[in-house]
Amino acid sequence: MADEIRTTTSNDQTESKGTVTERLSRRRFAIGVATGTAALTGLAGCSSVISRDDGDTVTMLLTPDTPSDVRPQYEPVHNMLEGEIDGLTLEMEVPQDYSAVRTALESEQGEIGMDDVTLISKPDMMDLFGTAVTGGTAFYFSMMLTKPDSDIDKRTDLKGKNVAFADRLSTSGSIFAVYALKEAGLDVGDAPDGDPVDFDGNWSNHENAVNQLINDEVDACCTWTGNGMAYLAEDQELPEEVEEGDSFIDNRGQENETLRPFWWSFPIPKQPIYARSSWDSPMKEEIREALLASDEELIREYMPDDYNENDLPFTTLEETGMDNYEPVITRLNDLNIDLG
Structure with missing residues (x-):
């Protein structure tokens, strides 16, 4: 199993720099x-x-x-x-x-x-x-998928590749995914509001993101387990945290097309x-x-x-x-x- 098929640092689930209200008041949201x-x-x-x-x-x-x-x-x-x-x-x-x-x-x-x-x-x-x-x-996971025969095994392999995302403000299909790529050392530029530097990205919705990968329009896609799990092989090995905490694992093998996961988030509310x-x-x-x-x-x-x-x-x-x-x-x- 690729080293990226693990939940990312779960300690940032508890990371806190003041209360939520304080953090919201320090930053202008729009x-x-x-x-x-x-x-x-x-x-x-x-x-x-x-x-x-x-x-x-x-x-x-x-x-x-x-x-x-x-x-x-x-x-x-x-x-x-x-x-x-x-x-x-x-x-x-x-x-x-x-x-x-x-x-x-x-x-x-x-x-x-x-x-x-x-x-x-x-x-x-x-x-x-x-x-x-x-x-x-009450949790699900963000995931990154590629074709089974792809040479992509970890996030850094996306450098120079084409990547499909869901809506720009989708938590799992964009925000968590872009952050994970930045965390891995890729230059995400102004994504998801603008263009990334180290890879080409396009944003639409979860279904389109997966379909673009199936149709060989992109090298990888970012989505959530409620959408992507059905494209995994029935015997696809899952990280322990996903196996125990995701409610969509029984969806594996439901779609005719088989895709391969190479990154998972930690549990997202x-x-x-x-x-x-x-x-x-x-x-x-x-x-x-x-x-x-x-x-x-x-x-x-x-x-x-x-x-x-x-x-x-x-x-x-x-x-x-x-x-x-x-x-x-x-x-x-x-x-x-x-x-x-």
Whole structure:
């Protein structure tokens, strides 16, 4: 097994230079926020302002990616919330990119979000419900993949290569990956906001990143285990920490194409679920309580008959705080990523 197929220094999970609040106040975060109707352009499938006339309709903004992939995954969650909460009409929208999430929340076109970068960018604007749990764990891993016959065995082998990433603000598919390359000694330039120096990089989404590798458009790709694990051989050896802590290991061998991992992160907290603080409705607490009370047995009751259980992104919530996302903040600061 290549020496890079190990979790990177896990001590930076506990690294702290003041509280999260202090660190956020010392650094200006920015997420390119638009105003007015421009906020709508980030919501996939939405060409005009979302109607907010129905006071009983709650909009949940899913993790930015391919809508045809993401919406079906969350159908059991959607069905469970509507089934368990009287009078709730829940709409799930898939933003075009991560920048669009906070835009939609600030313009009150959405009530609930679920990505850590948006939460970190303006924690005072959000009420954190907790961290999503799947398969008994609230963690996942960032990973780097290449073709089985590639000469890439470690991060430094990416010098001079073409690398595909997910969205620029994706924690696993961009932020952790770029930081890991910098940590290995590569010159990442202004990535992910600009161009790297020691390698060529392009950013899109998790699915496209993997497809570019499959189609020989790049030499390697960066993604997360919920997306990439299915491209590993069924007998692919995993680092002990991944074997014990990742909920997607049973997905190995599900895709026809086989890719080879050569780097893994340490465990990353899964996506938080939060609501905008300005949302004043009894539904907010009812939704939070329903998510916390959910479990695998309950979620199964709301699965469509043709649902692939390996796609399930949520079974319940683990109560967490901002300190759990300190590793993400560390990397955002180090890479000088503006979130504001």
